[in-house]
Amino acid sequence: MTSANEVESESIRDRILDAAESCVLELGYDARLHARIAERSGFSRPTVYKYVGDQAAIVEALFQREVNKFFVVLDAVLRDEHSNLEIRFVDAIVFTVQYARNHEVLQKGLRDHPELVLPWFTVRSGPIVALTSGLMTPHFERLFTPDELSTVDPKAISEWAFRIISSLIVTQGVIETPDEDSLRDFVRSLLRIAFMAPPHT
Known part of the structure; x- marks a missing residue:
């Protein structure tokens, strides 16, 4: 209490x-x-x-508070019971990237002081990866059968989602995804590549 x-x-x-x-x-x-x-x-x-x-602690506290707020919102997205695994995975990635792109504090940091913000997505990403896994893994576990869970680790899927999301937030690419539709198409194309059958040898 x-x-x-x-x-x-x-x-x-x-x-x-x-x-x-x-x-x-x-x-x-x-x-x-x-x-x-x-x-x-x-x-x-x-x-x-x-x-x-101190100053560094203020920035860290702000960042941590915003991450915690975001995960409360994301949890509602992941609870959509009408979606299958692929739809829910894509929705989570698209929602997160769009949220980050529209977040004033994060975008100001990435634009003006990347040396302070980028470590949270790279060398200091461990706590956020752990938070992501803790939130997303139970949702993914409910979407798999017991047989599938013997070959697929939902924690790995959660970490994969974080790695895709962080890359889309902090790096530029040759394929532009300026709006939600183009971003969704791009993420779907990544999934198609991931689940392509291996070439015959």
Whole structure:
């Protein structure tokens, strides 16, 4: 059971991060944020440090909070009981990439400070891969028969989804996918390639 002090601490932290998000969007990731966050949140600078930490910790906390919010939304997409495995897989990828492309804080970071954001999709991606697997694996497990589960690892499918998604978010390609329809067609083509029969030798 959550105590009153924990609820209050969470409320303070949320107010600080709300202020931090607006400051980052206005001033950038590398601005001196603590004084502006304190002013905007109504808390003192020592309180900002206490609940969020230094500049790097603020950016990390914002990113982690946005990831957690996103997974709540994605869970509803994955619960569509009327979709088969392929449709649900494609829907999850397309939804996630479109969500990321329209996310102001993420896009500002990728555009202005990729050195701060890209590690979350590359060398520091472990926690997000784990979150992705934890969320998506149970959904995929329900779509497989016991026989299929003996040969297919839903965790591997979840990680594969993350790798496709992260690539589509942070890298440019020769095939353009500027809208949802073109993105969906591209992801479907990737699946067709993945499940092509091997050539005869």
